[in-house]
Amino acid sequence: MKSTARDFETVPLKKIKPNHLNPRLEFRKEGLDDLSASLERVGMLEPILLRRLNGAFEVVVGERRYRAAQQAGLIEVPAIIANYTDEEVIEMNLIENVQRDDLNDVEKGRSCIQLLETAKAKYPNSAALAKKLGVSPKTLNFWIQTARDLSPALQRMVASTPERGDRLPRGRITSSVAVRIARQVPEKERQVELARAIADRQVPTLAAREVLRKVVREPQKPVERVIREVVEAPPELPFRLKHAEMMKTGKKVQTSRKGLPDQGIKPGAVVFASIYEPKFLKLRVRSVERKKLREFTAEDAEKEGGYTLPEFRKVWNDIHEEGWDDDQSVYVISFEVAT
Numbered sequence: 001m002k003s004t005a006r007d008f009e010t011v012p013l014k015k016i017k018p019n020h021l022n023p024r025l026e027f028r029k030e031g032l033d034d035l036s037a038s039l040e041r042v043g044m045l046e047p048i049l050l051r052r053l054n055g056a057f058e059v060v061v062g063e064r065r066y067r068a069a070q071q072a073g074l075i076e077v078p079a080i081i082a083n084y085t086d087e088e089v090i091e092m093n094l095i096e097n098v099q100r101d102d103l104n105d106v107e108k109g110r111s112c113i114q115l116l117e118t119a120k121a122k123y124p125n126s127a128a129l130a131k132k133l134g135v136s137p138k139t140l141n142f143w144i145q146t147a148r149d150l151s152p153a154l155q156r157m158v159a160s161t162p163e164r165g166d167r168l169p170r171g172r173i174t175s176s177v178a179v180r181i182a183r184q185v186p187e188k189e190r191q192v193e194l195a196r197a198i199a200d201r202q203v204p205t206l207a208a209r210e211v212l213r214k215v216v217r218e219p220q221k222p223v224e225r226v227i228r229e230v231v232e233a234p235p236e237l238p239f240r241l242k243h244a245e246m247m248k249t250g251k252k253v254q255t256s257r258k259g260l261p262d263q264g265i266k267p268g269a270v271v272f273a274s275i276y277e278p279k280f281l282k283l284r285v286r287s288v289e290r291k292k293l294r295e296f297t298a299e300d301a302e303k304e305g306g307y308t309l310p311e312f313r314k315v316w317n318d319i320h321e322e323g324w325d326d327d328q329s330v331y332v333i334s335f336e337v338a339t
Helices: 029-042 063-072 086-099 105-118 126-133 137-149 152-157 175-184 188-200 205-217 223-231 243-248 298-303 309-319
Strands: 009-012 048-053 056-061 076-081 236-238 254-257 270-274 281-292 329-337
Touching (some): 056 063, 063 076, 086 105, 105 126, 126 137, 137 175, 152 188, 175 188, 175 205, 188 205, 188 223, 243 281, 254 298
Parallel strands (some): 048 076
Antiparallel strands (some): 048 056, 254 329, 270 281, 281 329
């Protein structure tokens, strides 16, 4: 960037305005409360980045710290002041927050759209921007889809990426579930009803997809009844028919999923494997771990059913309509047949 920053200086908080280009739709109160309490105890140790705008200062990077400082009642804060264009501000916020996984997919999508529209010379297409951000074009295009295709009500329910092993906050759904709802349920009011019911019950992602399938197949059935039928059923792991014999003989001892269909699937739990006929085999879960598809090894592929890694990629593409994405995080469930 052509702008250069100076050494930091102290700036009165009342002279600072929030960033009008910030991609974030909202700031979680819990996070601000924790940061505010820390600032009250030790002050702000890391300066925020500002630019001069319309006779005042505007936050470029560090808006959470700025808002927490207001909440903590600070009078002034350390800051670095430099000149940045709108395009540079959008780019800096997007790169910083993507690297920290600090935005949800809708917020990322909005920033990507802004950059593709305002910085066409630098980013002539989504592939160029994806390369800059260090993500796959497929991932970036999905972010854009959430920002363009989801109704405002659904967008407000999309959660940020949870930490490994964390459940989604109550009242939130994943972006993938939101997109599936928008694709398969044409009525906007029905979309919101379904999304809210799933979010309020904190239905896991795979179970939420089953709820959606049943709601589409049985449109007259109340959403709450469908959720009860899915959520309160014994934990099951669905498999393809060709996997049944592999599992019975011990050739397949691992399965990888984009999400867990039930929070009860954890080490030591006994679950039922299902195909077309439910509960054809009882399994004992040995371990559940989270990893990206790019981290899969030949040993993983072998455990998935005696495949080579290229063969397993093909199997994955056959099962998942989105296809193999190196950036995709999945749950790897190791199991054995329970006697």
